[in-house]
Amino acid sequence: MTKSELITLIGTKQQHLNQRDVELAVNTIILTLTNSVASQERIEIRGFGGFTTLDRKTRIGRNPKTGEAVSVPNRRAVHFKPGLDLRQKVNASRLEYKIRDL
Known part of the structure; x- marks a missing residue:
C-alpha cells in the first residue's frame, strides 16, 4: 500500500x-x-510496533564485483520491532493462506 x-x-x-x-x-x-x-527518539505504537535507531560500527566489507576489502563507515540504521497484535495477525493470515491451498 x-x-x-x-x-x-x-x-x-x-x-x-x-x-x-x-x-x-x-x-x-x-x-x-x-x-x-x-x-534518536524511540517510537512505540501499541499493538503495531516500535521504531528505534541502532548504531552500526565501522567494519571491513567486500566489494562483491572485485572482492576487494572496503571500509564501511559507522552509521545509524532504523530498526522496527512488530508488536504482539501485528505478529498475531500476520501469523493468522499465513495459516489461513495455507488452509485455502489444501
Whole structure:
C-alpha cells in the first residue's frame, strides 16, 4: 500500500473528512515519526510496533564485483520491532493462506 492509497482508503472510510484534511493528517503523522526517529527518539505504537535507531560500527566489507576489502563507515540504521497484535495477525493470515491451498 502506498501513501496515496492509504489516504484514499481513510477518505472512503471517514466520509465526513475531506481528502485534503486526510492528506494533511497522514503527512503530519509521517513527518512527526520521521523527525522523532531522526533525533534518536524511540517510537512505540501499541499493538503495531516500535521504531528505534541502532548504531552500526565501522567494519571491513567486500566489494562483491572485485572482492576487494572496503571500509564501511559507522552509521545509524532504523530498526522496527512488530508488536504482539501485528505478529498475531500476520501469523493468522499465513495459516489461513495455507488452509485455502489444501
